[in-house]
Every structure is written in C-alpha cells, then in structure tokens.
Amino acid sequence: MSAPASPPSATDRLRHKTVSAAVTESLRQRILNGEFAPGIQLRQDALAEEFGISRIPVREALLQLEAQGLVKIVPHRGAMVTGLSVEEVEDIFRLREQLEPPLLALSARRFSEADYRRLRSLTDEYGAALEAGQVDRWGELNRSFHLDLLRYADRPRSLSIVSGLLQDCDRPTRLQLSASGDTARADHEHTQIVALCEAGRINEAADLLQAHIAHAAVSLVAIYRHAHAG
Amino acid sequence: MSAPASPPSATDRLRHKTVSAAVTESLRQRILNGEFAPGIQLRQDALAEEFGISRIPVREALLQLEAQGLVKIVPHRGAMVTGLSVEEVEDIFRLREQLEPPLLALSARRFSEADYRRLRSLTDEYGAALEAGQVDRWGELNRSFHLDLLRYADRPRSLSIVSGLLQDCDRPTRLQLSASGDTARADHEHTQIVALCEAGRINEAADLLQAHIAHAAVSLVAIYRHAHAG
DNA sequence: CGCATCGTTTCTGGATACAATCTACCCTCG
DNA sequence: CGAGGGTAGATTGTATCCAGAAACGATGCG
Numbered sequence: 001m002s003a004p005a006s007p008p009s010a011t012d013r014l015r016h017k018t019v020s021a022a023v024t025e026s027l028r029q030r031i032l033n034g035e036f037a038p039g040i041q042l043r044q045d046a047l048a049e050e051f052g053i054s055r056i057p058v059r060e061a062l063l064q065l066e067a068q069g070l071v072k073i074v075p076h077r078g079a080m081v082t083g084l085s086v087e088e089v090e091d092i093f094r095l096r097e098q099l100e101p102p103l104l105a106l107s108a109r110r111f112s113e114a115d116y117r118r119l120r121s122l123t124d125e126y127g128a129a130l131e132a133g134q135v136d137r138w139g140e141l142n143r144s145f146h147l148d149l150l151r152y153a154d155r156p157r158s159l160s161i162v163s164g165l166l167q168d169c170d171r172p173t174r175l176q177l178s179a180s181g182d183t184a185r186a187d188h189e190h191t192q193i194v195a196l197c198e199a200g201r202i203n204e205a206a207d208l209l210q211a212h213i214a215h216a217a218v219s220l221v222a223i224y225r226h227a228h229a230g
Numbered sequence: 231m232s233a234p235a236s237p238p239s240a241t242d243r244l245r246h247k248t249v250s251a252a253v254t255e256s257l258r259q260r261i262l263n264g265e266f267a268p269g270i271q272l273r274q275d276a277l278a279e280e281f282g283i284s285r286i287p288v289r290e291a292l293l294q295l296e297a298q299g300l301v302k303i304v305p306h307r308g309a310m311v312t313g314l315s316v317e318e319v320e321d322i323f324r325l326r327e328q329l330e331p332p333l334l335a336l337s338a339r340r341f342s343e344a345d346y347r348r349l350r351s352l353t354d355e356y357g358a359a360l361e362a363g364q365v366d367r368w369g370e371l372n373r374s375f376h377l378d379l380l381r382y383a384d385r386p387r388s389l390s391i392v393s394g395l396l397q398d399c400d401r402p403t404r405l406q407l408s409a410s411g412d413t414a415r416a417d418h419e420h421t422q423i424v425a426l427c428e429a430g431r432i433n434e435a436a437d438l439l440q441a442h443i444a445h446a447a448v449s450l451v452a453i454y455r456h457a458h459a460g
Numbered sequence: 461c462g463c464a465t466c467g468t469t470t471c472t473g474g475a476t477a478c479a480a481t482c483t484a485c486c487c488t489c490g
Numbered sequence: 491c492g493a494g495g496g497t498a499g500a501t502t503g504t505a506t507c508c509a510g511a512a513a514c515g516a517t518g519c520g
Binding site: 017043044045055059075076077078 | 500501502503511
Binding site for chain 2: 502503504505506510511512513
C-alpha cells in the first residue's frame with residue numbers, strides 16, 4: 001500500500017499536469033541556479049503576473065518550496081529565499097559521508113548489466129556537461145548518479161533523506177563548479193566507483209564513495225567560507 | 231454523513247495566526263491519533279465544512295501534511311492518509327540508531343545544571359503520562375526528550391532529520407503503547423541516559439541510547455508486523 | 461450476456477474578488 | 491528637532507465562483 005518514498009524529483013516530473021507543480025519546479029530551478037539569491041523576497045503577485053496565472057498556484061508552490069527548505073514563509077510577510085550557513089553545509093556533507101557508503105554496500109551487489117550501462121552513461125553525460133560548462137545540468141546528473149548507486153539498498157526512508165541532502169548540496173556545489181576546477185577528480189572518482197562495484201570489490205567502492213564525498217566537502221567548504229567572508 | 235459529528239478538538243483551536251496553520255496542526259494531531267486511519271481519503275469540501283471555513287486553507291494544510299509525509303496527494307484525485315510499511319519503520323529506527331548516539335556524544339558535555347533539571351522533569355512527566363495512559367501526550371514528550379538530548383550537538387541539519395524521524399515514530403509507537411507493556415523499560419533507560427551524562431560517562435550514555443532505540447525497534451516491529459498480518 | 465461508450469455527477473484545480481494585516485510615510489505634539 | 495501615532499498603500503490570507511478532470515452509472519451494441 002504505502003509506496004517506498006521516492007525522491008521528489010521523480011514524482012514531480014510525472015505530474016507536470018498541474019500548474020502548481022510546474023511553478024514549483026520552475027521556482028526551484030531558479031533558486032538553485034542562483035537567479036533568486038538568498039535573502040530575496042518572493043512576492044506572490046509579481047510571480048503570478050510573470051507566469052500569467054493567479055496567485056493560488058504560486059502560493060501552493062511556495063508552500064512546497066518551504067517544505068523543501070528553499071524558502072522561509074513568515075505569516076503576513078511573505079516568502080524569503082533561504083541560504084545555507086557554512087555549518088549547515090558541513091553537516092550535510094558529514095551526513096552524506098555517514099549515510100551513503102553503507103547504502104552503497106547494500107545496493108551494489110544487486111546491480112544488473114543494465115544498471116551498469118546506465119551508470120556509465122550518467123558518468124559520460126556528467127563529463128560532457130562539465131566540459132560544456134553546463135552548471136545547471138550538473139546538479140541533476142550528480143544527484144541521479146548518487147541515487148542510482150543506492151537504488152537497491154531497500155531503505156526507503158534513507159534514500160529519501162539522501163535525496164534531500166543531495167538537493168541541498170546542489171546550490172553550494174554550483175558555486176564550487178563556477179569557481180574551482182576540482183571537478184575532473186569527481187568525474188574520475190565516479191567512474192572508479194562504478195568499476196569497483198562491477199569488479200565485485202564492494203567494500204573498496206564504499207570506501208571510495210566516502211572519500212569522494214569528503215573530497216567534495218573540503219574543497220567546497222573552503223570556497224564557501226571564502227565566498228561568505230567577502 | 232460519514233463524518234462523526236464534531237470531535238471536541240475540531241473548531242476550538244482555530245485562533246492561531248493563520249487558519250491554514252491551525253488546520254494543519256489539527257489535522258496532523260488527528261492523523262497521529264489514528265482518528266484518520268491510513269488509506270482513508272480526506273476530502274477538502276468535507277473538512278472545510280466541518281471547520282466552517284473555505285477550501286483554500288484546507289488545501290494548503292494538506293500540502294503541508296504531504297510535505298511531512300502524512301498524506302499523499304494525487305493530482306485531481308485528492309489526499310490519502312499514508313501508512314508506514316514495516317520496511318519503513320525498520321529503516322527509521324536503523325537511522326535513529328545510527329544518527330542519535332554520535333549526536334548525543336557531541337551534545338552531552340555542554341549540558342548545564344538547568345538542562346539536567348529539564349531532562350529530569352521530562353522523564354518525570356513521561357512516567358506520569360505512561361501511568362495515566364495518555365498515549366497522545368507520550369509522543370510529544372518522547373520527542374522533546376530525545377531532541378533535548380541532542381540540542382547542543384550543533385548539527386542543524388542532523389537535528390532536523392532526527393526530528394522528522396521522531397515524528398514518524400510517533401504513530402507506530404502509539405500502537406505499541408496501546409498493545410504492549412514494554413514501556414517501563416523505556417522510562418528507566420531515559421533516566422539512566424541522563425544519569426550517565428551527568429556522571430560524565432558520555433560514551434556509555436551514547437551506547438545506552440543506541441540500545442534504547444534498538445529495544446524500542448524490535449519490540450515495535452514485532453507488534454507492527456503482527457498488526458499488519460491481521 | 462458481456463463490453464464499450466457516452467453522459468452525469470462529484471471532486472479537485474484555478475481564477476477572481478474581498479478582508480485582514482503589515483509597512484512606510486507623514487503629520488502632529490512634546 | 492525628535493518621538494509617537496495614525497493613515498494610506500501595498501501585500502498577504504481567505505472566501506466565493508467557475509472550469510476541467512476523474513469516477514460512476516446507464517445505455518446501446520456486438
């Protein structure tokens with residue numbers, strides 16, 4: 001009866017049937033892209049007019065974004081785009097380090113050949129997006145890759161949490177991608193992780209995944225701290 | 231029609247800041263209390279009429295509840311109260327076992343005397359609520375206790391996640407409380423954890439916390455599985 | 461007798477209109 | 491000249507109304 005909690009992006013794409021969902025997705029992208037910077041106030045009327053719709057779907061979209069932690073709504077005062085403090089970013093990466101490797105160990109042994117094909121195709125796209133400088137594609141691809149790695153762990157709640165963590169990594173990481181060139185390593189590590197799984201060296205793959213997240217963390221926190229200092 | 235006239239807590243709590251928030255809270259309580267069982271459909275019109283308000287605040291409340299995982303909204307079909315599968319419950323408790331003890335280790339050394347007083351008062355209330363059979367008070371108290379234990383861990387995202395896990399434990403655990411008598415142990419363990427922290431034996435406290443969660447898990451999963459079989 | 465199709469009904473999604481609340485500016489008073 | 495209060499404008503919250511999708515039932519056809 002109760003379906004395993006699938007990551008929000010999966011279900012959202014299927015139901016672009018309502019205006020609400022479409023607005024939610026659009027606003028989400030624009031916040032992640034940095035078009036709406038943290039601290040900015042989102043006014044319902046302006047957004048409604050821009051989309052050519054009424055305020056009702058806008059309000060519902062803002063509510064969903066608040067649930068995802070992207071905006072903060074205070075009654076009678078409107079919605080403000082939230083930002084992540086350095087402490088929150090560090091916490092998010094620590095959680096990923098703690099949660100993802102054990103889940104990979106559970107999931108890896110159940111990969112089929114088709115799964116490996118998909119993972120390799122994701123790393124390929126990933127590399128291509130990097131070269132092309134498509135920063136917005138990157139977040140989506142990285143999230144898909146990591147979630148696909150954990151797909152068969154059979155821990156619905158854990159996956160839902162990791163999915164949320166990955167989404168929140170997206171914004172700060174795009175900052176990193178624009179500023180730093182430390183992304184070739186990430187791409188290489190992704191490829192290596194898949195290879196280790198396919199070779200049956202699952203523990204090594206899990207260890208590398210942890211190191212991979214740790215690498216991203218130190219590199220990103222440094223840049224993030226720098227950006228927040230200025 | 232099928233709506234049993236008016237439960238006492240229907241319209242009386244409507245003097246929050248916004249009607250939306252009041253309805254959200256009211257519905258949340260009624261779902262956690264089991265008044266709205268998993269699987270049943272919540273119709274906007276009926277709820278709006280029962281509260282004596284329009285459908286708009288009801289819709290927004292349902293959206294927030296969906297974000298909290300308490301209902302599932304399918305476009306053009308309405309909102310259904312969700313239930314937790316046995317797998318999800320097991321996953322939730324495993325996550326708590328994994329997350330809470332390290333956070334306690336971080337938090338415990340920063341407890342002040344006032345914090346210990348508050349924790350002891352919570353365990354006292356906890357025991358009193360158990361004796362009085364106040365199943366609904368229990369969830370709130372248990373959640374407060376566990377979150378207070380972790381309060382100074384300085385991991386904002388981790389705490390937010392644990393808070394969500396504790397809320398989702400609430401419903402299944404109320405089931406356990408009604409069925410089982412294995413709650414005196416929980417109360418004793420709470421007291422012990424506080425005592426160990428106060429004695430500076432923080433690692434032991436963290437270990438006991440993990441065991442405490444594990445105990446609750448096995449006891450609850452057994453009952454939950456039994457209930458779902460019938 | 462079974463099945464497909466069409467109409468009716470019911471419910472949700474969205475638009476428009478109105479009320480309540482907050483913010484900012486200005487005026488008055490000390 | 492500064493502080494406090496009040497009013498006007500802007501913005502959000504809620505109600506009412508309309509449109510469109512899904513569920514149900516009836517009816518006609520194979």
